[in-house]
Amino acid sequence: MSKLAFATIKELKEKLEKKEISHEELLDFFLKRFSEHDGKIESSLEVFDKKSILEHYNAEGPLCGIPGVFKDNICQVGRIASCASKILENYRSTYDATVTRRLKNSGALILGRVNCDEFAMGSSTETSAYKKTKNPWDVSRVPGGSSGGSAAAVAAGLVPWSLGSDTGGSIRQPAAFCGVVGMKPTYGLMSRYGLVAYASSLDQIGVFSRTVYDSALVFSTIAGHDMQDSSSLFVNKKDYTANLTGKLKEGLRIGVIEDALTAQGMDSEIASSIQEAVGVLEKLGAKVKKVSMPILDYSAAAYFVISRAEAASNLARFDGVRYGFRSKDSDTLHDMYLNTRHDGFGQEVKTRIMVGNYVLSAGHAGQFYENAKKVQRLIRREFKNIFNDVDLLIMPTHPMTAFKIGAFDVNKLQMDLQDYFTCPMNLAGIPAISIPCGFTKKDNLPIGFQIIGSHLSEELIYQTAYAYEQETPWHTMHPDGF
Amino acid sequence: MIKISRDEVLKIAQMTRVSLHEDEIAPMIKHLEGVLSYAERVQEIAADIEEPSNKNVNVFREDVVVKTGAEKILAQSPEREDDYFVVPVIIEK
Numbered sequence: 001m002s003k004l005a006f007a008t009i010k011e012l013k014e015k016l017e018k019k020e021i022s023h024e025e026l027l028d029f030f031l032k033r034f035s036e037h038d039g040k041i042e043s044s045l046e047v048f049d050k051k052s053i054l055e056h057y058n059a060e061g062p063l064c065g066i067p068g069v070f071k072d073n074i075c076q077v078g079r080i081a082s083c084a085s086k087i088l089e090n091y092r093s094t095y096d097a098t099v100t101r102r103l104k105n106s107g108a109l110i111l112g113r114v115n116c117d118e119f120a121m122g123s124s125t126e127t128s129a130y131k132k133t134k135n136p137w138d139v140s141r142v143p144g145g146s147s148g149g150s151a152a153a154v155a156a157g158l159v160p161w162s163l164g165s166d167t168g169g170s171i172r173q174p175a176a177f178c179g180v181v182g183m184k185p186t187y188g189l190m191s192r193y194g195l196v197a198y199a200s201s202l203d204q205i206g207v208f209s210r211t212v213y214d215s216a217l218v219f220s221t222i223a224g225h226d227m228q229d230s231s232s233l234f235v236n237k238k239d240y241t242a243n244l245t246g247k248l249k250e251g252l253r254i255g256v257i258e259d260a261l262t263a264q265g266m267d268s269e270i271a272s273s274i275q276e277a278v279g280v281l282e283k284l285g286a287k288v289k290k291v292s293m294p295i296l297d298y299s300a301a302a303y304f305v306i307s308r309a310e311a312a313s314n315l316a317r318f319d320g321v322r323y324g325f326r327s328k329d330s331d332t333l334h335d336m337y338l339n340t341r342h343d344g345f346g347q348e349v350k351t352r353i354m355v356g357n358y359v360l361s362a363g364h365a366g367q368f369y370e371n372a373k374k375v376q377r378l379i380r381r382e383f384k385n386i387f388n389d390v391d392l393l394i395m396p397t398h399p400m401t402a403f404k405i406g407a408f409d410v411n412k413l414q415m416d417l418q419d420y421f422t423c424p425m426n427l428a429g430i431p432a433i434s435i436p437c438g439f440t441k442k443d444n445l446p447i448g449f450q451i452i453g454s455h456l457s458e459e460l461i462y463q464t465a466y467a468y469e470q471e472t473p474w475h476t477m478h479p480d481g482f
Numbered sequence: 483m484i485k486i487s488r489d490e491v492l493k494i495a496q497m498t499r500v501s502l503h504e505d506e507i508a509p510m511i512k513h514l515e516g517v518l519s520y521a522e523r524v525q526e527i528a529a530d531i532e533e534p535s536n537k538n539v540n541v542f543r544e545d546v547v548v549k550t551g552a553e554k555i556l557a558q559s560p561e562r563e564d565d566y567f568v569v570p571v572i573i574e575k
Binding site: 091331332353355359367378381 | 523
């Protein structure tokens with residue numbers, strides 16, 4: 001049965017259409033996958049009961065009967081959305097996020113909610129108030145983060161797809177760590193209505209899957225304009241699988257970001273497997289050139305400032321008055337706020353919103369926030385200039401493979417710097433996919449690389465990623481023991 | 483290197499509406515100093531350019547009431563009385 005566990009959505013759809021299996025049997029199968037295997041990796045926060053999952057079943061639509069899971073910061077009506085935080089432990093959403101509504105309409109079955117870093121703040125899923133999710137390739141290691149549960153569940157064959165969110169790398173880094181495909185869309189292409197906000201100008205919902213085709217398929221059901229999100233772009237729904245021919249665009253020009261490959265701390269095995277990936281694309285007909293982006297050295301700093309500032313503002317709403325956790329035994333309203341937020345938020349969240357209030361405060365806003373916004377403009381300009389010369393960019397998703405649980409408990413700044421290669425795209429608002437490109441020889445851990453495009457170049461990114469994938473075996477490899 | 487004083491961290495905590503216990507103050511200072519000292523590099527290259535910071539424009543839609551049902555929302559409050567949220571005293575005696 002493990003063949004079914006690692007079947008692609010495309011294959012599962014065929015089985016359903018040929019009536020080799022019914023949607024209920026498929027649901028039973030994947031619920032059993034969770035009960036048998038999730039104990040090893042602890043990806044889920046809640047697996048829903050069969051009856052309530054089927055309440056939303058819609059026999060029509062492109063994902064009819066295909067099970068998936070959601071990161072715990074995306075609203076589903078009647079379900080808890082805790083953001084892996086104690087402060088929202090019992091919060092039940094009163095409405096569906098736009099992506100939830102669209103997936104339900106497409107016939108997809110939502111099996112549960114999966115673990116993440118608290119309020120999506122972290123790079124290892126260790127800041128969750130509930131549990132530490134493990135990497136299916138090595139359970140002594142983290143799955144990455146913040147969407148670690150979404151990546152681990154897909155990598156372990158517990159579901160064929162999941163949703164995550166990416167503010168500075170939270171889809172792409174865990175995708176790379178777990179050896180799966182993770183897509184971060186153009187800012188504004190995916191509705192944020194019903195996504196609990198971390199840094200609103202950077203947050204995007206995106207898809208995890210084991211193949212590029214499956215990613216494009218799920219993406220097609222949820223991308224596109226939404227009136228409920230005022231930052232939503234006026235882009236119609238599209239079929240992002242249409243261009244997946246296995247061929248590259250005629251005359252495709254690719255730039256390899258040289259600064260990233262030679263960056264300090266870059267694992268040599270990762271650098272060489274990305275060189276090999278570039279070689280594959282060249283063989284397929286791409287014109288490759290080296291490009292330099294020295295400004296990347298400043299993007300993590302700009303990202304720290306902008307994301308923390310927005311987080312401080314967004315998380316001000318959690319006050320213990322209207323919903324969620326309230327600390328008991330406070331004599332005054334003011335003390336109730338202080339105690340509720342002290343006891344309800346974890347350490348990482350408190351630190352980030354403290355940083356945010358510092359960089360926004362009188363006397364520091366000019367030095368930090370305003371300068372960070374200027375650097376963001378420089379980053380946007382630099383990408384725009386480079387995309388006059390090349391169609392797509394390639395760089396590592398991450399300078400190292402999945403690290404051990406607890407590795408950065410002491411050195412917090414190193415943990416913060418996990419976003420180094422991924423946050424520039426959030427700052428520029430451009431799309432990027434992370435796809436598998438090999439395994440390390442020393443410890444058999446997955447390696448991923450990013451294909452980055454200009455605004456709304458998702459079709460070109462998918463076309464290129466698919467062509468690469470068809471030439472390589474990485475998407476067919478799965479962790480032992482699942 | 484950014485230095486944060488004890489008074490400063492308590493002031494930020496106050497703005498953040500979060501209490502800091504005595505044993506949490508020193509680690510918080512250390513963490514804030516680390517992040518801010520790194521973030522400070524934005525001022526090295528910050529420059530005014532024409533590039534707009536984003537392409538967003540104001541989006542308007544009809545202001546239509548969508549009824550969710552107050553009960554579902556009130557039911558989630560930590561403490562309530564009828565249709566009101568209950569909070570501890572606002573003005574100290």
